[in-house]
Amino acid sequence: MNLTWWQWAVILAVLVLVGLYLSMTAGRLDRLHRRIETSAASLDVLLTRRTALTLEIAGSGLLDPATSAVLLDSAHATLAATQDGDDPSVRWLAESVLTRTLSQVFDDPTDVAELRDEPDVVPLLNSLAGTCQRVELSRRFLNDGVRACRQVRRQRLVRWLRLAGHTAWPQTVEMDDTPPVGLSGPPV
């Protein structure tokens, strides 16, 4: 097959353009993966902090023993699920249970206001309220990143050429993160 010089030039130009496109897309994927990683680490820190604060409040002797026991139980369950979890969904389930327990314990702003009479506990309750709000935001931002990344990874060229390398398919975090009604009010 004989090609004239300009036919070669066209082929070359197309190849260069395809190469540029691929390298740009690989760069996008890299950025998206990194953003997801940071967001996931942030959510992890916040959830750990929420557990720690729950344990602290349960151990403070401020609440009645039954309530404290329920809080301790849910909080310990999240720790166990974090430690042995090959399957992340086990953890999200345990975190959802903790969310619901917190919502049941702190369901009434007036009850919580009474708790706030104890000066030692005010910073703990404020931190817990702030942390619950941050968990909700953090999961939302993480899932946003995951969706953006999936959109790129669904592109045909990306799949065929395995531009994402060995990076696992990004997973959204599905859990109940509604902050307890009784702790709402000015965010801290």
Place this chain on the structure above:
Amino acid sequence: MSESPASGQRASWLEVSSTPVMRIGLVCPYAWDVPGGVQAHIRDLAEILISWGHDVSVLTPVDDPDTLPDYAVDGGRPRAIAYNGSVARLTLGVKATGRVHRWIKEGDFDVIHVHEPVAPSLSLLACWVARGPIVATWHSSMDRSRALAAGYYLAQTAMEKVSARIAVSEHARRTLVDHLGGDAVLIPNGVRVATFADAAPAERASGPDLVFLGRIDEPRKGLPVLLTALPRILERYPDVTLNVVGPGDETEVLIGLDPDVQRRIRMLGRLDDGQKASQLAAADIYVAPNTMGESFGIVLLEAMAAGTAVLASDLMAFRRVLDQGSAGMTFAVDDPEDLATKALELLDNRELRDELAAAGRRRVAGFDWEHIAQRILAVYDSVRVPGEKVRVDLRGQLVGRLAGRSSASSDRRGPTDRPRGGSGR
């Protein structure tokens, strides 16, 4: 995370639980010494965060670097550049990228927060150069989709690095979602409530005072609507004074007005924030006759904070700020007759004015910077990881890499040396 071995595991968890001091980098896209809503927002946010003990640095373009406060860093002079069908004053180019590069490298930030990152600006450059937690705030609603289309690839690359998006209004959020996909948290603009609530009322004439704020020769701000309505108001209340605060050519505005009407108008020109607050505090009614809904309505909130009854056109953004009319009165957009009717209703009824002012005070509490800045801090915390910093990342970015080199070499040079052109010049 660094922790002393003695602190133990539980203590180290709790250490994280109180919001620790953060190093925060804010990026302003517009010249610092030109008055504007975005600049004011960044200034107020920076100042309240600093008062809470955080380390804040603002990178901003500026015409006269001497006007910068000590927390701001000179990002270069903006240049007039044809963009998107009009001439915008933007900061870009290899040199600007170099400054952004150095600011991020030396800033050692926990999080950077860019504002209005769509236009080619320092904000966009910062997204482009940085790696790590980036928060972005969208201020305006961009009806011109071309604004995005033009720099789409650039914007997209930058946007994909943004971990958290904030929109200041529902309008801004919707355009953002429509154009770029994804979602954004709604955190409105803040108001320094105390500044306005504690302002000493300005000296006033004997009759009722109305006040208008905004560029007087900008038809969208609606001064002509108010001036058309004024004669009808003066018929019943001849001693009303209209105080007009804002820059612009006054002769053009007053042309063709009855001299008797003109005599009831005081042109005060541009005033600083303190004087503005005093004018609002002294007035009986603040009138916002805007004809277009592009603005957030920050002045309405300032008037509410000053305890002044608000009469505003029935724009969606304004209705939202006024809590669907419970914290202020509205009239049909661009309708001087309706404006006059509603203004007379308010002037007739002192109790109604006081009621609206009280409702406005309650309403504005939720927009106080104390509260808004807490919500912004919560966003920072939700995307950052304690101990991890924002870094420079120029992989796959040709221009950025060149700028990075030139800024690295300018670090070694004295400030007066000429660049030696090692980077493709």
